[in-house]
Amino acid sequence: MKRFGMMIRLRPELLEEYKQYHMNVWPEVLATIANCNIRNYTIFHHDEMLFGYYEYYGVNHAADMA
DSSP: OEEEEEEEEOOGGGHHHHHHHHHSOOHHHHHHHHHTTEEEEEEEEETTEEEEEEEEOSSOHHHHHO
16 A cells, blocks of 8 residues: 655635535546545645545556556
């Protein structure tokens, strides 16, 4: 298992729209994440920054991310 993290700046005026999109994630998106060998995908919000974290359980990260 490998751990990955990423940081993304979120424009403050888009925060509410961002929250709405992430309240009810489409089942197809969740299935794709699982099919790409990703587990424990979590996104944290602080000020204008988003920090995403996930654990990768596959053997070819580049292929799974494609």
